[in-house]
Amino acid sequence: MLRRLCSLLILSSLFFSVLPTAAAKLCNSNDNDALLEIQEALGNPPDLVSAWQLDTDCCTGWAIECNSEGRVTYFFAFRGNHPFQIPPVIGNLTYLQGFNFIEIPSLTGTIPESITLLRSLERISISWTNLSGHIPSFLGQIPSLKYIYLNDNKLSGVIPPSLGHLPNLTELNLSENKLTGGIPRSLGSSTGTSRPLSSIVLAFNQLSGPIPRSLGYLNIAYIDLSGNNLVGDASFLFGANKTALWYLNLGWNSLSFNFSDVKIPSQLSDMVITNNKIYGRLPPSIAVPYFEEFNVSYNQLCGPIPTGGSLQLFDSWAFSHNKCLCGIPLPPCQ
Ligand SMILES: *[C@@H]1O[C@H](CO)[C@@H](O)[C@H](O)[C@H]1NC(C)=O
Ligand SMILES: *[C@@H]1O[C@H](CO)[C@@H](O)[C@H](O)[C@H]1NC(C)=O
Ligand SMILES: *[C@@H]1O[C@H](CO)[C@@H](O)[C@H](O)[C@H]1NC(C)=O
Ligand SMILES: *[C@@H]1O[C@H](CO)[C@@H](O)[C@H](O)[C@H]1NC(C)=O
Numbered sequence: 001m002l003r004r005l006c007s008l009l010i011l012s013s014l015f016f017s018v019l020p021t022a023a024a025k026l027c028n029s030n031d032n033d034a035l036l037e038i039q040e041a042l043g044n045p046p047d048l049v050s051a052w053q054l055d056t057d058c059c060t061g062w063a064i065e066c067n068s069e070g071r072v073t074y075f076f077a078f079r080g081n082h083p084f085q086i087p088p089v090i091g092n093l094t095y096l097q098g099f100n101f102i103e104i105p106s107l108t109g110t111i112p113e114s115i116t117l118l119r120s121l122e123r124i125s126i127s128w129t130n131l132s133g134h135i136p137s138f139l140g141q142i143p144s145l146k147y148i149y150l151n152d153n154k155l156s157g158v159i160p161p162s163l164g165h166l167p168n169l170t171e172l173n174l175s176e177n178k179l180t181g182g183i184p185r186s187l188g189s190s191t192g193t194s195r196p197l198s199s200i201v202l203a204f205n206q207l208s209g210p211i212p213r214s215l216g217y218l219n220i221a222y223i224d225l226s227g228n229n230l231v232g233d234a235s236f237l238f239g240a241n242k243t244a245l246w247y248l249n250l251g252w253n254s255l256s257f258n259f260s261d262v263k264i265p266s267q268l269s270d271m272v273i274t275n276n277k278i279y280g281r282l283p284p285s286i287a288v289p290y291f292e293e294f295n296v297s298y299n300q301l302c303g304p305i306p307t308g309g310s311l312q313l314f315d316s317w318a319f320s321h322n323k324c325l326c327g328i329p330l331p332p333c334q
């Protein structure tokens with residue numbers, strides 16, 4: 001018994017003494033080569049070089065993640081020394097599940113088509129860069145995509161309808177670009193079909209036309225369409241059955257619809273509809289939620305402000321510049 005224990009101890013100590021050398025370089029060499037090319041394209045910025053650790057083992061770098069086979073699953077790029085484009089070699093990182101290019105003004109050009117080779121890719125994040133051109137419709141050919149963050153770039157053109165065909169798309173943030181055209185109907189749903197989309201952020205672009213009704217069939221949590229040129233009805237984004245919705249910002253558009261019969265979801269916490277052409281009354285159900293953020297100013301609303309909820313906690317600026325709203329915090333109704 002004791003002998004067996006001893007040999008077990010010897011064996012395990014042997015094992016552990018061998019382990020560090022066996023694991024000396026986990027990073028797959030093809031993946032390492034591809035990352036090296038990306039690092040060079042970025043101009044070998046010192047912060048990035050030390051965060052990636054390509055000269056020792058990329059899998060130990062804090063800005064890189066690998067799977068147990070040493071294949072790169074995630075990288076984070078955050079510096080660039082001279083103008084560069086995302087190199088097509090990114091398509092060689094076969095096991096990549098996500099990547100981030102964040103706050104790199106020197107990043108220009110477009111998204112390379114080679115990323116359609118990445119069959120496990122779930123997250124694309126390119127934000128606060130000078131990425132330009134159109135959002136490529138080939139993103140719709142990567143069915144594994146769940147999170148698309150392309151906010152705060154210089155993207156122009158239309159939102160490709162192909163994004164709406166991604167079965168697992170959960171979060172879409174295209175805010176602060178120069179996108180034009182309408183919101184594709186395909187991003188929504190038709191009656192009876194459920195989609196995992198839980199957050200859609202298209203704020204501060206130049207989107208125009210009506211909001212597609214198909215967005216009203218989603219049980220979505222977060223909607224920000226503010227700062228565009230959207231027109232027409234948006235009443236279908238409200239409703240008692242929108243049980244997930246907690247954030248809704250439609251401000252700074254040209255939406256025009258009757259607010260009187262809208263049912264405000266009781267769990268809504270942020271509602272901003274300022275600077276539109278919304279008319280009618282504030283519906284009684286608006287007194288139910290506890291709002292953290294609320295602004296209906298600069299519309300054409302009329303009638304008494306419902307009491308009994310959280311509306312009286314906001315100052316008059318949240319209600320100002322309407323046709324004839326009245327009651328606390330505005331002057332009393334006649
Ligand atoms: C990327 O893959 C292509 C095609 O397999 C290959 O020719 C090329 O050498 C690879 N590049 C790097 C840097 O590994
Ligand atoms: C990126 O954009 C900023 C301002 O948005 C500009 O000052 C800068 O010159 C641009 N950089 C390149 C490399 O184009
Ligand atoms: C979509 O998500 C489901 C559930 O997580 C998963 O089983 C499926 O493989 C995903 N589809 C694609 C194309 O990645
Ligand atoms: C979308 O992008 C904005 C920047 O424009 C960022 O502040 C925000 O956190 C993002 N929103 C979501 C819901 O991802």
Ligand SMILES: *[C@@H]1O[C@H](CO)[C@@H](O)[C@H](O)[C@H]1NC(C)=O
Nearest residue numbers: 191216217218219239241242
């Ligand atoms: C909510 O109800 C409306 C009709 O009252 C219906 O058209 C819509 O599909 C429902 N939405 C959800 C998310 O169930």
Ligand SMILES: *[C@@H]1O[C@H](CO)[C@@H](O)[C@H](O)[C@H]1NC(C)=O
Nearest residue numbers: 257258259260261279280281
């Ligand atoms: C808005 O709807 C209410 C209730 O259905 C109705 O009484 C009112 O006349 C409508 N207002 C306008 C301006 O159409």
Ligand SMILES: *[C@@H]1O[C@H](CO)[C@@H](O)[C@H](O)[C@H]1NC(C)=O
Nearest residue numbers: 274275295297298315317318
């Ligand atoms: C509501 O929005 C207007 C601008 O549209 C702004 O002036 C006002 O300060 C905002 N009020 C609150 C309470 O956020």
